[in-house]
Amino acid sequence: MEHPTGHPRRWQILGVMVFSLLAVVLDNTILNVALKVISDPDAGLGASQSQLEWAINSYTLVFAGLLFTFGVLGDRFGRKRMLQIGMVLFGLASLASAYAQDPGQLIAARAAMGLGGAAVMPATLAIISNVFAPRERAKAIGVWAGGVGLAVAIGPIAGGLLLEHFWWGSVFLVNVPIVIVSSILIALIVPDSRNPDKAQLDPLGVLLSIIGLVGVVYGIIKIGELGTVADPQVWAPALGGIAVLVAFVLHERRTAHPAFDVRYFTVPRFSTAVASVGLVFFAMMGVMFFLAFYLQLVRGYSPLAAGALMLPFAAAQLIFSPLSAGMVRRFGGKIVATVSMLLVAASLSAYLLVGVDSPILVFEVIAFVQGAAMANIGSPATEAVMSSLPREKAGVGSAMTNTIRQVGGALGVALLGSVLSATYRENVAGTLTVLPEGVRHAAGESITATLGVAESLGARGAALIGPAKEAFVDGMHVTALCSAAIALVGAAVVARWLPGKEKPVPPVARPEKPEPAVV
Missing domain, CATH: 1.20.1250.20 (MFS general substrate transporter like domains)
Known part of the structure; x- marks a missing residue:
């Protein structure tokens, strides 16, 4: 009903x-x-x-x-x-x-x-x-x-x-x-609610979507593991997954009852909103990945304290997410999303101000701005996707948004995590020459490994701790700049293609009844 x-x-x-x-x-x-x-x-x-x-x-x-x-x-x-x-x-x-x-x-x-x-x-x-x-x-x-x-x-x-x-x-x-x-x-x-058209079931389309998405996500995960895209374990499943997703799109365009009508991607409101979700989560998750290491390993906070330091991000989400709908009504989705994407890029760039000994208040302010900017992208983008689809396709619309979010986030962690790891290895390599050659490679793989070796060496390993933290922060800065660049791409996408403020539709006047003819 x-x-x-x-x-x-x-x-x-x-x-x-x-x-x-x-x-x-x-x-x-x-x-x-x-x-x-x-x-x-x-x-x-x-x-x-x-x-x-x-x-x-x-x-x-x-x-x-x-x-x-x-x-x-x-x-x-x-x-x-x-x-x-x-x-x-x-x-x-x-x-x-x-x-x-x-x-x-x-x-x-x-x-x-x-x-x-x-x-x-x-x-x-x-x-x-x-x-x-x-x-x-x-x-x-x-x-x-x-x-x-x-x-x-x-x-x-x-x-x-x-x-x-x-x-x-x-x-x-x-x-x-x-x-x-x-x-x-x-x-x-x-x-309960469901699609009233019970004939719309597409087993082949569903199967192709599973195979394609699993292949792409598996390839992304292997990038994070191996730190390269050249390995067959990375590109073989990823390219195979992309090929299957292409077959999925072709099938959905031809079948009478598609699991998802891919023609919705020709609607600027839908496709731009989906793209913005993917881009912002690509940028943000790559940064969120290193924050836990920064707070616990570089700054020495306990897991509980590190979690508490993320409360400004949560507070901003809680404050601004419910308000984002009013912002969109007042200024339009294009302006709100573009400004928010620019704020995301600015907050990511601001991590250049965060160092080994910088005041933790700097980190807290950046986290709050991040949360506020994310709240004014995620909610309007999700609403734009859902309102672009008929109500009976709400489940597919929700799944599409969350799938793009997951894939974008996984890709951000894999690729930007690899950037962080590569920068760290390069920066810390000179410091590790004092170690025996047998442990040098393993010690330089991550800050966790370096600090672990330093701890096992006792007083002799103390000289490794400072350079390891500096090398990690340098890698964090490079990663943050890459993330900010992705956010700027997202800002350009929404500024170009996301529809602006909707104009109110004037009420349609009822036709007046004709006067009876005078005989």
Whole structure:
């Protein structure tokens, strides 16, 4: 049943959607805090660096590869049903992760968590788009985005608190009560919605999307692992994935019932909004990647303190995301998105002011500006995508936005992380000549490795610490400038192609009834 003014319980439903998403988003950031403990053979699982990376990447691979598929399935079989299935899968996989007995079990359980997360994420946004009328939808999506930003920031804090009092598995076990409460609320409050045209199911298109996305994301992950694009392990799956995605586009253009009508990409509002999401997350995630290392290894903060230092980013998200809809109504999407992209570029460039001993207040101000700028891009872009599609395609629209976000973020971490690593290795190489040749290469791979060797050498290794921190900060500056350049590309894209302020449509006058003829 359609509600012209929105569902009567729409704000309660929005609260349930944000709470349901909390576990999925929280888990993506909370795990980073626990990696060091999981690598400990006594307190954790004794996972190697490669195994730790795959504990993260197995989730990303499944999550990004299946987002689009679950968006299609939700539109076809019901978004509430898909959300409930995803929450149960996520809860059970979290339980399995918490009690994993070895790194292999943890990697498999994390992949299962990605499966559940891929079902949850598009369903939440699709349900919001269906229960809110267009005039309130942008504000609701702003609240949803603010909740996402808050969860991203409180993840490290929550992880630090849990690890201070419990074992490493608690960072996964905390998801279970959230899942239980969410499942009850979903059953009681959330209405179901789906695409009324049940004939629109495209198995071949769905299969091609899975194969193509998994291939591209796998190639991106291998870039981060190997630090090069020349290795066949990188370009073979990536090019294969791109070829399959091209086949997907060709198939979608020809089939009578496409999983996603690719002609929407010819609509400037849709394609520009999707591109801006991908570009901003490419730029931002590459920077967020090095911030945890900077705060903990260079500045010496504990995981809990490092997480607390990200609160200005969360506060800005929480403040500005709900306000972004009003900004767009007043100034237009083009101006708001362009100015926000420029602010992102400026904040990224401002990391040049952050050094080994710079006042931490400088970092806090930059984090707040970053959060504010992101809030005024993510919410309007997401709303632009959702409003460009018919309501029955809300699940696919949500999945498309989140898929681009995941792929852009993964590419940012892989490529900009490689820039950081290469710059660090080059800068620190001269300092490591005092080490035996056998350990020199391994010690120069990362700041973690260098500081580990310095610690093992005791007083003799103290001379390595200062140069290692300086080399890392230099690499951080280069990476930040690369990220800022990507953000400037995003600003140019939205300034050129995103539609401006919508002009109010004048009311159509009713035709007057003709006067009766005088006989």
